[in-house]
Amino acid sequence: MRIRVVHETVYQYDSPARGLIQMLRLTPRDHDGQHVRAWRIEPTVDGRLSRREDGFGNVVHVFSADGLEEALTIRVTGEVETTETHGVMRGISEWLPDPFYLRESRFAVADEAIRAFADDAAAGGNDPLDRLHRLLAGVHGAVEYAPGPTGAATTAAEAFALRKGVGQDLAHVFIAAARHLEIPVRYVSGYYWRPDAAEQEAGHAWVEARVPDLGWVGFDPAHGIAVTEAHLRVAIGLDYLDAAPVRGSRTGGGTETMIVRVRVDDARATNREAADEEAGDRAPAAPAGRAQVQSQG
Template identity: 90%
Template structure:
């Protein structure tokens, strides 16, 4: 399918802020099953935008502006072609050895409750893939998925105790449990197209686990499924901190308010619907489609 994303992060400051720096992990890479057709980042203030890669192989853009600024918006617009791979990830940038993803990380520590849960959920599995599917079902059934703004990141232990969380919380629980079972597993940040909810309050998060003879395989504990062509993969890490879409710093500004708006659409379905509407309009005698004036926008192009 062809997934179209519009992701806007808006910061409002009580007082003008200076020396704004934003680390943007918002740009996907190509791999088998995912081809980036177009992607751009559009800051609303004048500044500098540079591209680099982090230790995980993620594309990172650094945006900086001197200010003073009372508000800053970072808008991302792009289209990505995806194909069904049944969750198997091939052709991805692999900069680190598999055992690295066994490391304990701040938001994915297995406490006693998660360790007991992992052993019970995966008990009796015939192989690694079976273990992971049992763990996937266990997390999905035990921790309620409650979509919404991510806010402050929650640890796996906190989310498991609450039995409720957003996508990143369920991912952290899965990661903590899988690492306790000595399975290399990593956090994935991206987007998920849902036909019932194109307007979303945040991106989505899931996991990838290493499976013998298959390689890395994606699992979405929030939906209880292996990842599909509705998932658009952007960044990876040990947990949320390594893959956070936007992180930054500033001087001054007082209290900061952040608002996030995300829209994820099936671009092909949109195009077909528009063609149908245009065809219907052209069949009406004496009427013609309105002509819109061109709109010119300044855009920071992303390579």
Template identity: 55%
Template sequence: MRIRIRHETTYRYLEPAKSAIQHLRLTPRNFDGQHVKDWRIDVDRDCRLMASEDAFGNIVHRFTADGPFDSITTMVEGDVTTFDTSGVASGTLERFPPELYLRETPLTAPSPAILDFARAAGAREGDALAALHALLAAIYEKMEFDTDATHAATTAAESFDHSKGVCQDFAHLFIACARAIGAPARYVSGYYLRTDGDAQVAGHAWAEAHVPDLGWVGFDPAHGVSPGERHVRLAVALDYLSAAPIRGARAGGAGETMEVKVRVAPTHGQSQSQSQSQ
């Protein structure tokens, strides 16, 4: 499937910012599940984009913009051809052994309740892959998607206690559960081509777990499926903080607000897209 993506992020300030620096993890890499046909990044300020790779092998662009300015907009746009690999993320760039992804972080640390939940969900399954699919189904059944219930710093334990959250929370919870049963797991940021008319947050997130004899396998607990042709993979890390599409800092610029607009659509056939400001 060939998918066209446009992702625009605008920061606005009640008081002009003196300068800003941003790190962008907004460029997908090729692997067996996707091929990037074209991709570009534009910033509406006079700056130079510097490309590099982070410790996980994600493509990172960084820039510094000098003000004063009352807004700054970053836009990425491109075409990606995706392939159905039954959720297996083969051909990816790997910098670390899978065991690194057993490491807990504040966002993914399991509570006693999560440990009990994870062990109960996977206890009846005879192999690692079946246990992970059981976790996927259990989280999808338990959790309610609610854009008002959590925020960027919400932990897996907090969202589990409220049984609500967004795709970021679902991914963190799956990671916590997978690690609890001994499976290395990591966070994945990206995009998803929806088939319905429901509202979509800017971008998407899911998880990958390492399975013996298979390698890294994707699990999308927000939809209860393994990633397929409708998923476009951007970046991986231990949790959201190291895979966030945009992170940065500024001097001045009090009263910051952010607006995000995302459009994900097939390049041929009937258009399917969502756009939301937040």
């Protein structure tokens, strides 16, 4: 499929900001099953935008600006072609050894409750892949997807205690549990196309786990599925801190308000709808006094 993304992050300040610097992990890379056709990052104020790569191989744009007025919008637009790989990740340059992803990280620490849950969820698994699928089903069933109760700084243990969270939280719970089971696993940020919800509150998050003789495999605990062609992979890390779409700091500006708007469409379906609308606009007008009637097959 072809996924079209429009992602706007709006910052509003109650007084002018003297300056800011932002680390933007908002640009996907090509790999098997994912080809970037077009991608743009457009800040609405003048500044400096430079591109680099971090230690995980993520594309990072550094944006800095001085003398901001009352608002800044970072607008991301692009189209990415995706194909089904059944969750298996190929064609990715690995910058770090697999054991690195066994490291405990700030948001994905397994407390006693998560350790007991992981042992129980994976029990009876015949092989590592089977254990991961059991863990996937366990996390999806144990933690309800519910925006609101958690925030960007919520840990795996806190989300698991609440038994509620969003994609980020379910990913952290899965990561903490998998590392307890001594399975290398990492956090993934990106986008997810949903046929029933083009307008979304934020991007999405899932995980990738290392499976012997198979490689890295993507799992989406929020939806209880292996990664599909509807997932658009952007950045990876040990947890959210390493793959956050936007992180930064500023001087001045008083109180800051952030508004996020994300739209994820099937570009081909959208293009077909636009073509149908255009064809409809060109339809001949009915003579005065007569109504056009739609034929039925």
